Amino acid sequence: MSRLKGAAGRDTRAGFRTEPRDCTTSVPQGLLKAARKSGQLNLSGRNLSEVPQCVWRINVDIPEEANQNLSFGATERWWEQTDLTKLIISNNKLQSITDDLRLLPALTVLDIHDNQLTSLPSAIRELENLQKLNVSHNKLKILPEEITNLRNLKGLYLQHNELTCIPEGFEQLSSLEDLDLSSNRLTTVPVSFSALSSLVRLNLSSNQLKSLPAEISRMKKLKHLDCNSNLLETIPSELAGMESLELLYLRRNKLHSLPQFPSCRLLKELHVGENQIEMLGAEHLKHLNSILVLELRDNKLKSVPDEITLLQSLERLDLSNNDISSLPYSLGNLHLKFLALEGNPLRTIRREIINKGTQEVLKYLRSKIRDDRPTQSDSVTETAMTLPSESRVNVHAITTLKTLDYSDKQKTSIPDEVFDAVKSHIVTSVNFSKNELCEIPKRIVELKEMVSDVNLSFNKLSFVSLELCMLQKLTFLDLRNNFLNSLPEEMESLIRLQMINLSFNRFKILPEVLYRIPTLETVLISNNQVGSVDPQKMKMMENLTTLDLQNNDLLQIPPELGNCVNLRTLLLDGNPFRVPRAAILMKGTAAILEYLRDRIPT
Known part of the structure; x- marks a missing residue:
């Protein structure tokens, strides 16, 4: 009983008196009983204008159930229960x-x-x-x-x-x-x-x-x-x-x-x-x-x-x-x-x-830099290969920049001659942007052992083929300005992917497979129709530092997103949610995350 006597010494009114009956209207007895066991009491968001006396006196007064002559088991002796610590x-x-x-x-x-x-x-x-x-x-x-x-x-x-x-x-x-x-x-x-x-x-x-x-x-x-x-x-x-x-x-x-x-x-x-x-x-x-x-x-x-x-x-x-x-x-x-x-x-x-x-x-x-330091081979007139399609493959880009570039041609397919031009050269980048591709060329799989950067933006893609999922060294992927609304589960095999750009597509949720790619550092998915994100799954993306969700359909931002403390850039402008307010958004990512953390229910 020494604990009770010590507490009573701090308050002359304290003693073995019962809890005020009106306390039950604002604090359920079950909560108080649980608090005596755990030492923790959460009264957040109860519209309280004052703290009920039974809260201050939780470790001083005899609990209500004791006055109702209820029997206490060995684990429920109220006089042995825990002081409130939280x-x-x-x-x-x-x-x-x-x-x-x-x-x-x-x-x-x-x-x-x-x-x-x-x-x-x-x-x-x-x-x-x-x-x-x-x-x-x-x-x-x-x-x-x-x-x-x-x-x-x-x-x-x-x-x-x-x-x-x-x-x-x-x-x-x-x-x-x-x-x-x-x-x-x-x-x-x-x-x-x-x-x-x-x-x-x-x-x-x-x-x-x-x-x-x-x-x-x-x-x-x-x-x-x-x-x-x-x-x-x-x-x-x-x-x-x-x-x-x-x-x-x-x-x-x-x-x-x-x-x-x-x-x-x-x-x-x-x-x-x-x-x-x-x-x-x-x-x-x-x-x-x-x-x-x-x-x-x-x-x-x-x-x-x-x-x-x-x-x-x-x-x-x-x-x-x-x-x-x-x-x-x-x-x-x-x-x-x-x-x-x-x-x-x-x-x-x-x-x-x-x-x-x-x-x-x-x-x-x-x-x-290379242009500024010309070598003998660089000084030769740029080589190009004329294709039957009357387009040109920049062989110089393949041999010196390791880039397969067939962009801005407004073509519905990539000619075989483009892939043939690679021959035995090493290619680390592929740029097929600004065409009218409805599907990813199947021959891209031929580059799976070496390509790390693929740009397929500004096309008409409505799905991502499995050939792309076989590019084991893929690090940067640009798919913006297409017609995509989902990503295949097989993308989980892209174990080196660091950045993906999905802006200006038709996604309604953040694709589930992205949560399972732990190497991702940058996800750009602005200007879609995304209505929700899962903060618990996102917290598992420990390397994610940049998330762009601007101009989507987010009606609310889950407070738990504030626990994604590794985020350095979180962009939320242009969504229909009411909070956080614009004044908070203007303060930057750290302020947004702090605001959200402060509102996590405990």
């Missing part, structure tokens, strides 16, 4: 929390997000075991100083409130690993933040910060720093010394230059889009040895330096909406999976090449 009362209409909170000293998780709270009770200091506190999406204007007493707190979620400052002594939260202060009204970050030595993730996005303290660099464990949507004009040079930093978000600020990162050897993603950056130089790039994602969209860049080739690990480069008129041909030597160039006045690359996607642009740039 309480979820999110998505209600709570305007305040009373000091009765102190009657639950064993709590390790308290989730009260999405209510109408304007303050927290000072009694919160007594929840010394608390490890996770979620008070996001409320109306908090100030935090009680007592919150600094929660020395075991590891996760503190305060996003979407009305906070203007942080209380003194916040640095005492020495166990804190994850802190989210996004979407508040903060104008400064206290220097004392640097003492949060355990912090791994810090989200300061969507505030009114004009600067960051140099001392923030003392956070030696910080991996994820999000300062999107602030008023930052410069970044302290000390930030470059954060050796553990992996993800840095600086989008939608007022930066005029890209920071230099000589010590950030682990930096994998740098997002600096929607700033006022005018120059990108070698000094900005030479230390980004591990960078995978570099996002520079919507700036004022006029050129890209040849030193971009120093970024040998780079997979995604976004240069959209700048003032770039030409690209260095050496860019073609990078192993990019995604290159965005829209909205630039490019003069050296034809629009039709850009429209064909990343791999076509890279191939073009590589071909220009």
Whole structure:
């Protein structure tokens, strides 16, 4: 009985009194009984305007069933049951929390997000075991100083409130690993933040910060720093010394230059889009040895330096909406999976090449490198073979670029002579786009041991033949602008497929077979009629980083999609769903996923 006596000592009214009868109208007795066994109680989305007393007193009062003289088995002795450790009362209409909170000293998780709270009770200091506190999406204007007493707190979620400052002594939260202060009204970050030595993730996005303290660099464990949507004009040079930093978000600020990162050897993603950056130089790039994602969209860049080739690990480069008129041909030597160039006045690359996607642009740039360094064989006039169909096969492309190109011919079939021209040459790419093919040519199977890139876009395909499913080395597949509404289950055998483009077809669901191709990194299926996606199956696609679902028929976005944390680009514009709202979509993928995660029923 010692546990009960300890709890009673905190409340003079406490004792062996029965639960109020009116509690059953808002909290079913079955829930309370289950909570005494599991130590967990979920009252999310019950339209509560206040927390019933029976919840605060769940470990203090005699349960209702005991007063009904019910017999308790050995496993149901109420006086031996578990203290409440997890309480979820999110998505209600709570305007305040009373000091009765102190009657639950064993709590390790308290989730009260999405209510109408304007303050927290000072009694919160007594929840010394608390490890996770979620008070996001409320109306908090100030935090009680007592919150600094929660020395075991590891996760503190305060996003979407009305906070203007942080209380003194916040640095005492020495166990804190994850802190989210996004979407508040903060104008400064206290220097004392640097003492949060355990912090791994810090989200300061969507505030009114004009600067960051140099001392923030003392956070030696910080991996994820999000300062999107602030008023930052410069970044302290000390930030470059954060050796553990992996993800840095600086989008939608007022930066005029890209920071230099000589010590950030682990930096994998740098997002600096929607700033006022005018120059990108070698000094900005030479230390980004591990960078995978570099996002520079919507700036004022006029050129890209040849030193971009120093970024040998780079997979995604976004240069959209700048003032770039030409690209260095050496860019073609990078192993990019995604290159965005829209909205630039490019003069050296034809629009039709850009429209064909990343791999076509890279191939073009590589071909220009060869043109710039002519060999004796290159100087010979380009060889072509005339076919009976009066079309031409570019044998030069086969021998030097390893590309079988029979595109833009408006033909209903591919002549045998095209495949015959391959002979004993190695071909890694096939381009049959912009024809009138109603089926995939069966002879494509002859290339199954070598081809990795197939472009069948802008045809009249209504089905995918099994011959395509036999291309074991296929990595990139472009099927956009056809008449497809399904994919064969046999595509599961494409164990190297990384990117598939299904845009502008007739799909009504995301094809089931895609969920079973674990290597997929990019799925583009915009401008179809897709009405649903399965977030549980999608979570198994551990390599998926880009999902384009724009302009489909999605009436709702499942909150569980927020658990697909590997997504770096999620595009949802142009669908008829109501939430997330446009304001959330504009904040980008990270904000969308966070919004969805906050709404997962628990």
